[in-house]
Amino acid sequence: xxxxxxxxxxxxxxxxxxxxxxxxxxxxxxxxxxxxxxxxxxxxxxxxxxxxxxxxxxxxxxxxxxxxxxxxxxxxxxxxxxxxxxxxxxxxxxxxxxxxxxxxxxxxxxxxxxxxxxxxxxxxxxxxxxxxxxxxxxxxxxxxxxxxxxxxxxxxxxxxxxxxxxxxxxxx
Amino acid sequence: xxxxxxxxxxxxxxxxxxxxxxxxxxxxxxxxxxxxxxxxxxxxxxxxxxxxxxxxxxxxxxxxxxxxxxxxxxxxxxxxxxxxxxxxxxxxxxxxxxxxxxxxxxxxxxxxxxxxxxxxxxxxxxxxxxxxxxxxxxxxxxxxxxxxxxxxxxxxxxxxxxxxxxxxxxxxxxxxxxxxxxxxxxxxxxxxxxxxxxxxxxxxxxxxxxxxxxxxxxxxxxxxxxxxxxxxxxxxxxxxxxxxxxxxxxxxxxxxxxxxxxxxxxxxxxxxxxxxxxxxxxxxxxxxxxxxxxxxxxxxxxxxxxxxxxxxxxxxxxxxxxxxxxxxxxxxxxxxxxxxxxxxxxxxxxxxxxxxxxxxxxxxxxxxxxxxxxxxxxxxxxxxxxxxxxxxxxxxxxxxxxxxxxxxxxxxxxxxxxxxxxxxxxxxxxxxxxxxxxxxxxxxxxxxxxxxxxxxxxxxxxxxxxxxxxxxxxxxxxxxxxxxxxxxxxxxxxxxxxxxxxxxxxxxxxxxxxxxxxxxxxxxxxxxxxxxxxxxxxxxxxxxxxxxxxxxxxxxxxxxxxxxxxxxxxxxxxxxxxxx
Ligand SMILES: Cc1ncc(C[n+]2csc(CCOP(=O)(O)OP(=O)(O)O)c2C)c(N)n1
Ligand SMILES: [Mg+2]
Numbered sequence: 001x002x003x004x005x006x007x008x009x010x011x012x013x014x015x016x017x018x019x020x021x022x023x024x025x026x027x028x029x030x031x032x033x034x035x036x037x038x039x040x041x042x043x044x045x046x047x048x049x050x051x052x053x054x055x056x057x058x059x060x061x062x063x064x065x066x067x068x069x070x071x072x073x074x075x076x077x078x079x080x081x082x083x084x085x086x087x088x089x090x091x092x093x094x095x096x097x098x099x100x101x102x103x104x105x106x107x108x109x110x111x112x113x114x115x116x117x118x119x120x121x122x123x124x125x126x127x128x129x130x131x132x133x134x135x136x137x138x139x140x141x142x143x144x145x146x147x148x149x150x151x152x153x154x155x156x157x158x159x160x161x162x163x164x165x166x167x168x169x170x171x172x
Numbered sequence: 173x174x175x176x177x178x179x180x181x182x183x184x185x186x187x188x189x190x191x192x193x194x195x196x197x198x199x200x201x202x203x204x205x206x207x208x209x210x211x212x213x214x215x216x217x218x219x220x221x222x223x224x225x226x227x228x229x230x231x232x233x234x235x236x237x238x239x240x241x242x243x244x245x246x247x248x249x250x251x252x253x254x255x256x257x258x259x260x261x262x263x264x265x266x267x268x269x270x271x272x273x274x275x276x277x278x279x280x281x282x283x284x285x286x287x288x289x290x291x292x293x294x295x296x297x298x299x300x301x302x303x304x305x306x307x308x309x310x311x312x313x314x315x316x317x318x319x320x321x322x323x324x325x326x327x328x329x330x331x332x333x334x335x336x337x338x339x340x341x342x343x344x345x346x347x348x349x350x351x352x353x354x355x356x357x358x359x360x361x362x363x364x365x366x367x368x369x370x371x372x373x374x375x376x377x378x379x380x381x382x383x384x385x386x387x388x389x390x391x392x393x394x395x396x397x398x399x400x401x402x403x404x405x406x407x408x409x410x411x412x413x414x415x416x417x418x419x420x421x422x423x424x425x426x427x428x429x430x431x432x433x434x435x436x437x438x439x440x441x442x443x444x445x446x447x448x449x450x451x452x453x454x455x456x457x458x459x460x461x462x463x464x465x466x467x468x469x470x471x472x473x474x475x476x477x478x479x480x481x482x483x484x485x486x487x488x489x490x491x492x493x494x495x496x497x498x499x500x501x502x503x504x505x506x507x508x509x510x511x512x513x514x515x516x517x518x519x520x521x522x523x524x525x526x527x528x529x530x531x532x533x534x535x536x537x538x539x540x541x542x543x544x545x546x547x548x549x550x551x552x553x554x555x556x557x558x559x560x561x562x563x564x565x566x567x568x569x570x571x572x573x574x575x576x577x578x579x580x581x582x583x584x585x586x587x588x589x590x591x592x593x594x595x596x597x598x599x600x601x602x603x604x605x606x607x608x609x610x611x612x613x614x615x616x617x618x619x620x621x622x623x624x625x626x627x628x629x630x631x632x633x634x635x636x637x638x639x640x641x642x643x644x645x646x647x648x649x650x651x652x653x654x655x656x657x658x659x660x661x662x663x664x665x666x667x668x669x670x671x672x673x674x675x676x677x678x679x680x681x682x683x684x685x686x687x688x689x690x691x692x693x694x695x696x697x698x699x700x701x702x703x704x705x706x707x708x709x710x711x712x713x714x715x716x717x718x719x720x721x722x723x724x725x726x727x728x729x730x731x732x733x734x735x736x737x738x739x740x741x742x743x744x745x746x747x748x749x750x751x752x
Contacts, residue, residue, distance in 0.1 A: 019355065022304065023292060023293075023296065023304075026293065026296065027296055030296055030297055031297070034297045065484065065488075068484060069481060069484075069485055072480045072481035072483070072485075073481050075480065075481070076326075076479065076480070076481050077301075078300070078301040078321055078355070078356055079301075079355070081355070
């Protein structure tokens with residue numbers, strides 16, 4: 001009989017600055033599947049006026065040696081300018097945006113609105129029997145909000161995935 | 173001067189500008205404009221292969237034997253997919269290739285047009301970089317960057333996919349040098365601190381060993397010279413991976429032979445017992461390390477590699493140095509100065525006791541030619557010609573690595589990382605193109621040679637006098653060996669049934685065919701092969717059931733090698749079977 005031996009894992013947030021060229025997202029996503037790495041979340045958008053450079057934020061988990069490999073493998077790709085492991089680097093801000101649709105009337109509707117206020121989630125669409133709340137925050141805060149809405153008529157959730165940045169005045 | 177030219181023309185001019193001599197290719201609908209631009213152009217020699225895999229491997233053989241990038245030209249769809257194995261092969265062995273593929277016109281991309289394949293998508297993870305060129309105005313810059321990417325840093329294959337309309341449409345062409353985007357700039361030298369630390373570690377070592385690989389070959393002939401110079405200063409013994417053979421001369425007193433699964437006892441034991449491993453351009457591949465938790469348990473490790481992702485991938489090292497092997501060896505030599513290392517007498521005496529095992533020896537056989545003997549005779553009779561040797565994949569490949577000594581880089585062409593059967597014949601053809609005066613020999617197996625046998629026609633057409641020396645054991649010997657050792661000799665589908673008559677086959681293609689059936693014919697047969705001015709197949713019938721030893725069975729450590737004469741259980745537990 002043969003058994004598999006999993007290793008202890010860590011969660012890391014990486015930012016990757018890349019040339020905004022055709023196929024770059026497939027290249028990066030494909031690197032993860034081809035080498036058996038995990039993607040928990042991936043966001044991408046261009047960040048320069050001329051649309052030539054994009055910033056990709058990837059949340060991954062794996063054993064430390066694998067995280068190091070992911071870093072090195074990403075750096076090896078020609079269109080990749082820079083890879084920063086924010087988790088390794090130190091304190092950083094990680095934020096996510098969620099849209100949360102809740103339907104209900106009476107007590108539940110009032111309670112949903114009250115909790116949304118506590119979480120600083122804003123209603124961005126309102127009908128007499130539903131809300132869509134917009135919320136930004138750390139992912140675990142969004143998790144808690146969504147969990148509370150579950151009993152109050154949660155209909156659907158959309159999340160953007162994380163964007164993140166190192167704290168302090170310098171560019172990471 | 174600037175003028176309008178077609179995309180196809182710009183491509184050809186750009187290749188000429190890069191100093192390309194040979195293009196290995198095969199035409200088809202989606203590259204007709206490029207073939208038309210090549211027509212009558214004396215500056216590029218097009219070698220028409222018989223299958224696109226042959227073009228890819230020929231370009232690899234050309235690249236490895238000359239140190240220059242190999243260029244491939246294929247049509248869209250099946251042309252491109254046929255070359256994927258060679259691209260993957262070049263990717264794993266870090267061989268610089270430029271692969272140009274035709275594509276359906278831009279307006280038809282994504283419509284499942286005739287002979288459309290998503291070539292960029294298919295090749296994405298086996299190229300160092302790839303391009304889909306949508307504007308002929310981009311072509312010159314793309315070709316320029318492609319050559320830079322393929323040949324600098326860790327070399328590798330780069331693919332350029334060019335839709336047919338882009339080949340026909342015109343754009344401005346200028347002879348002026350191209351303004352390069354400065355986006356690819358690999359680190360090539362170590363930091364002063366790293367170099368100082370390396371020197372300190374080497375000088376302090378009582379049992380050091382150089383573990384060298386293909387990176388030394390890829391860094392150019394100077395890297396091999398610098399390796400020899402540093403070895404002379406430090407006195408440390410040297411072993412090499414399959415890919416690195418030739419960087420260090422095989423007749424040197426401190427040469428240990430190849431290491432790894434079929435390496436010598438002394439090389440593997442020296443690695444295991446060393447107190448310092450100086451890894452130069454090798455990557456701790458699973459064929460080299462054996463069981464990881466038992467790999468060189470008491471040694472410190474320095475790893476010099478141009479590719480940072482090779483470092484700490486498999487084995488954690490104490491001092492990583494990201495840089496080109498030649499540059500870093502040069503830095504270490506300068507820093508070393510007139511220093512003296514430790515006295516290595518005791519260490520070398522231990523190495524000598526391992527040498528006494530004579531791990532490459534093999535039993536004599538009165539009834540059949542031993543394959544190892546055939547290789548030894550091939551070496552003895554060709555050594556004054558300093559031949560270029562390619563191989564296929566299997567036992568014959570390992571026997572060649574063990575018994576054919578090399579003394580300089582770029583003479584040994586073998587598919588290491590991907591282990592591609594069918595590599596050797598086209599690689600020999602490519603090497604012969606780049607080295608017209610050299611004796612080029614493909615050491616082949618009876619099964620592998622059939623995988624790109626069609627390329628016999630290519631050699632005939634271009635009057636390339638390549639030699640194919642088949643160690644014919646009537647088996648996929650390496651598969652048979654693993655079945656004997658791990659599956660209690662249940663030889664499932666590994667017998668080479670219905671083999672062709674290789675002598676007649678040679679003759680059918682206009683080659684000379686020679687059969688060697690008995691040891692008494694061995695030397696004369698080899699000599700006749702060398703003396704014939706054209707291409708020759710030698711069908712050398714060897715002992716059928718010989719195994720390739722020494723061997724570290726999968727899941728075992730370096731100290732658990734099987735040598736000739738050892739009793740082998742013929743089975744393995746599932747953990748070991750699951751290893752590659
Ligand atoms: C394309 C490809 N398919 C399958 C294999 C697996 N394989 C490795 S060695 C081998 C047998 C090779 O037989 P032969 O060429 O006769 O060489 P021998 O081992 O007998 O010397 C096979 C099938 C491979 N390496 N490449
Ligand atoms: Mg065979």
